[in-house]
């Protein structure tokens with residue numbers, strides 16, 4: 001008798017079930033727990049109050065990222081607000097008291113938690129990875145089951161190394177064929193959300209597949225999975241392949257020697273079996289994807305850069321009101337060409353697009369050019385990304401163009417540190433959320449790829465990057 | 474965690490779709506290391522002007538809804554971040570139940586961990602409840618978790634589904650961690666096996 005064909009998600013799930021109750025609720029084992037300063041203090045406090053400990057400190061990794069300043073003078077504690085300082089100090093203390101792996105602000109390896117995990121080899125194929133942060137789906141790029149959890153669950157994982165879960169449904173998102181020049185992973189992931197809506201993935205775990213996904217680098221795959229949550233999905237996954245193994249090999253916490261061989265043999269079994277069942281399937285042709293931008297205050301408000309601002313009446317149901325509200329907030333009128341939207345500020349960074357490849361893509365457009373916006377900043381995703389970009393000469397390109405060259409952190413992705421938009425300030429951002437107030441109260445966010453952000457920086461308005469690409473066809 | 478059994482109270486209507494966690498509690502309030510005290514900043518940017526004055530139009534600022542304990546909301550409530558500050562802020566304000574056609578996953582989970590009951594009902598039912606909520610303070614809705622029903626102020630009853638484990642925890646105010654630690658031997662056994670099957674993990 002042969003076993004029923006299983007999806008990648010099914011396989012990882014099955015290998016992590018500790019206990020299954022009659023009603024189907026499972027206790028799922030967690031291989032890696034990533035922790036940052038904003039969603040963890042109450043969880044550690046809970047442990048102290050109940051006299052509990054961290055069950056597996058060696059599988060727990062902490063790094064401050066959300067509200068650390070990214071200015072060069074941040075070593076000076078005075079640059080942090082009192083409240084931020086308290087949170088970061090609480091993490092310092094909790095990491096020390098409970099003996100967990102820690103990358104403090106002073107460590108060159110510090111950075112955004114979802115960039116540090118893969119970079120240090122903590123994230124490996126087939127693992128379960130959780131973090132008190134919704135963009136944990138990023139780690140799905142390695143074929144790891146990774147999702148965000150709340151603070152109570154952070155406490156639960158700290159204390160038990162497990163999570164109470166019900167299995168989600170399987171959804172397949174296939175991107176066939178190849179991408180056209182100027183189109184990137186960010187355009188894929190935004191286009192998928194545009195097609196399925198921000199609740200299209202609710203209750204599902206998405207497996208991204210197809211030629212265009214296979215052709216992406218690991219950095220690109222992380223960008224795609226990062227935004228699974230913006231489509232409502234619990235997690236996004238990509239089956240590991242040779243690119244994955246090559247990325248992981250030699251990382252500080254990747255297995256070595258005989259363990260590496262054993263791991264590799266296991267990782268090669270991590271794919272969806274022929275004939276496995278998906279509850280929902282979405283197929284998009286890679287050639288049909290254009291460079292996109294968002295016009296509204298929900299990541300589903302996405303259109304090709306060649307489009308115009310839509311009229312609320314073009315929608316139906318509750319979305320009509322929501323679109324009206326969005327346009328009002330964004331200060332846009334229906335029918336306006338997206339390329340006529342003037343930009344004040346450009347932000348390149350975040351766990352969506354703060355990796356080396358993202359900086360390379362932006363620098364390729366910026367080389368020898370000057371910015372035409374009021375303010376532009378690059379915030380590398382980690383200290384190591386920053387160092388590499390300096391070595392490759394990218395930092396100088398940014399600086400020469402007029403960009404601020406910052407230290408690693410979340411920065412203007414959520415504006416918990418001093419990097420914030422002013423009311424009415426319009427920003428082209430490579431981050432993942434364009435919610436009202438996300439980048440600062442009254443701030444207006446347009447999401448796009450690093451190359452598109454660079455293009456907007458040069459021209460001062462939203463721009464089709466393909467027009468600036470010398471080698472474009 | 475406080476128990477949740479039945480609740481009769483004022484329901485505030487918030488028909489907007491995709492109410493995200495940044496709207497529920499903007500990030501400048503995430504800098505706390507406590508769970509309490511967030512109620513005054515619930516829906517902060519919708520509720521107050523830049524200089525902190527109340528916006529009279531906002532539903533929770535209206536006299537009828539200042540003591541609301543139930544929210545009836547548009548589709549996809551709680552989308553966005555994993556911040557548990559969202560349910561903490563709702564709870565601190567006094568909201569114990571949110572009713573919508575759909576919720577974002579993480580938010581939905583987080584509610585149960587904090588004694589808040591999120592209820593999913595079909596559009597037709599939510600429409601009726603929304604209309605009932607709009608009647609103001611005299612129209613009190615009743616949520617009965619053991620019976621799994623919501624009753625409007627004029628007696629219309631809607632049944633709802635809830636996961637049995639979560640229902641049990643809410644009704645008894647049980648702490649998940651305590652329950653899981655009772656299964657410590659299963660976790661030990663799993664770890665012992667994984668040490669041989671996935672020694673690199």
Ligand code: SF4
Pocket residue numbers: 065066112113114133135350351352409410413414431432
């Ligand atoms: S960069 Fe933005 S999305 Fe990513 S972890 Fe930081 S705040 Fe969250």
